[in-house]
Amino acid sequence: MARRRQAVTIRHVAADAGVSLQTVSRVINKEPNVRPEMMARVQASIDKLGYVPSIAAQRMGGSRSYLILALNDRDRTIADWTNRQGTDWVDQMLLGGMLKCAEHGYRLIFELVDTHSDHIERELMGAIAALQPDGVLLTPPHSDNPLITGLLAEQGISFARIGSLKDGAGFALTMGDEGAARLATEHLIALGHRRIGFIAGDADYGLSQWRVEGWTAAMAAAGLATGDLLAAGDFGYASGRLAAERLLALADPVTAIVASSDQMALATLELARARGLSVPGDLSLVSFDDTPIARFAHPPMTAVVQPIAEVTARAVALIIDENAGRQTPHGPVVVPASLAVRGSTAPPRPPQS
Amino acid sequence: MARRRQAVTIRHVAADAGVSLQTVSRVINKEPNVRPEMMARVQASIDKLGYVPSIAAQRMGGSRSYLILALNDRDRTIADWTNRQGTDWVDQMLLGGMLKCAEHGYRLIFELVDTHSDHIERELMGAIAALQPDGVLLTPPHSDNPLITGLLAEQGISFARIGSLKDGAGFALTMGDEGAARLATEHLIALGHRRIGFIAGDADYGLSQWRVEGWTAAMAAAGLATGDLLAAGDFGYASGRLAAERLLALADPVTAIVASSDQMALATLELARARGLSVPGDLSLVSFDDTPIARFAHPPMTAVVQPIAEVTARAVALIIDENAGRQTPHGPVVVPASLAVRGSTAPPRPPQS
DNA sequence: CTGAAAGCGCTAACAC
């Protein structure tokens, strides 16, 4: 393999335009202090020669790498990919993140890291040393991991914490989990439900608790009790099944359930069916995430739709703005989730007297 | 933002180990001609300091970038992401490609390019100039695009053509489309079907034709006619519906259909249902791809399972081997697809006399 | 087998 070099470099452009390297560099980076006519001349040469700066060289000379790293949990991501259930969290991040990056000449690189490993630090430092990214996108459960956020802050790397509301370094962004849970619960209340159960997600995830709070708030606002209606889960199918079993076995049973994930909602749906309960006739069901398994379920699930692409795009934009020295907002950014009403929710059966 | 530099560089390692930069470089790159004890000493310093080479610098100095570019069709990919139907082609490529890259210290970068654009060349050259990848993964319909393959060959960049059987530069890999179609058809023949229709995919894709050939071969081997049983499609839902309408309207109607994509199979399933035909009672159905919509259909679809992750991993391995100067195989690499038998196929109804 | 020199393509800092 022959030694591969850049076909056309800044030097060629400079020669063609009859200016110094520095001037070309200024044009590329849209820096001020270049006369418009000069800029036009250089731009013409760039277009003519088809010049594109080497990001490796840009990183070597300057301080930017034009690389943004998206960190996801290794085990969960690989499990999702392997199971082929259609979970499209990664795709949605790519959709929002890649396209936004492309608009600004950045690239998004995906990276998997172990959550519960004692060498997260090593792994992360390795990725940072290798790529020297200009920014990092953190997803739950990494978003609130102080080892990770501390390290990034210390390195002076911009980062966004998706699914976090904490103060501190980095941008916090959420999809309005509390509001989404409230929306789901209010929908059920409006249909006439009074006994509405809630299956929580993994307690390692801050958003699990916010969703519980949204449900609690909606119930309280309607004057409804929540005493025995909260069941623990971990987002996974098996935990959903157990939680549903408990809620359906209550002396005064639920007529509706909100589940913090599609998997848990599906588990509930299948349990209901096995028990001879019809959905939504005997039991209404709302799920979180709206991945394909919720949409293709029978009946199709009423679900909270997470705007993952949108929130990722926002996170990328914040990082790029910060890198460009532009002003960035202070508080958390909320891109609210919405509710897609489908066939799994209906009014409860009239009480039998 | 302070100018960010590498925390620990090759220089620190060299100082710590008391050797020259060059020796450290040799150890990093596992080059020969280093005494084992020397190597051990340097490795110890690397581990101690947590040194990781900067890939930007590696690219600047040498000829490798440790980056592999995965090129996908922009329109189709964005459409899949936006529709949220669970198509996991990208995820499977990531699963196979990222993990294999990681094993060898490479990174996979996704890139979308327009197929039918007249400036593919510009777009591709831009990506190459910016990233200087060590290899490129081509997916259909780019795999056989001479503009793309020619350009890569000319640049001396290793590349893999997934879904291509053509000779020429770059590694050709397929999932044995012809064999897969034969497998599907033979499954139906073994169940007793005689009138087996086939809905082809987009003619822009070479694999569409191979699948037709597999079906034709299996039919011929069983002494069955295929005259009016082939319908054109383009992988999309609407085209599947049209094709199915034609096949179901035949004077001597089909009792089974093989569709070249899940979307087209689903369209067929829904059309059959609308016509009051039961699947698999009145019509057996086999789909290609086995994305979640096939698996979650009612009944669950018998489907050809494409080993996308596996073929991507193989492609990456070939590229890395070639870059390392290792021997690589000549002919096309085939990672055969398999058939998942589910509820959409059954023996045909006994003929009514 | 190991070391010293030169340079990859670009930008920061400073002159002009």
Add this chain to the structure above:
DNA sequence: GTGTTAGCGCTTTCAG
């Protein structure tokens, strides 16, 4: 406004 100089961290020569 624009040009000049000196690196960034690494690998490739080429000496020893």
